[in-house]
Amino acid sequence: MKKIFCNLFGHHYSVSKKVTLHIKEYQCIHCGRQVTTDVSGNLSTLTPELQDINKTLENIFQKRHRAAATQQAA
Structure with a gap:
């Protein structure tokens, strides 16, 4: 039933994970x-x-931000 809804009206994605500032994972x-x-900014499976x-x-991404945070604190 849920797949029929998506076939008729399209998917409704919400962010499930923020990988970097520009790359995110979504789930319907x-x-x-x-x-x-993807690299182009389009959604890929x-x-x-x-x-x-x-x-x-x-x-x-996390390692770079931790390193930058420790440099600013010093």
Whole structure:
């Protein structure tokens, strides 16, 4: 039933995870479909490969922000 709603009216995505300032993961609140922003800024289906890429980007992003925060504190 939920997939029929999405087929008729389209998906209603909400942010499920903020990877970086520009890259986010989204999930449809009706059917649970997961997507992410790609290099072009378009939504792409969240594959296991893209999940790994997003995890790596998130780790790099967090390390840079921690390093910048410690430099500002010093």
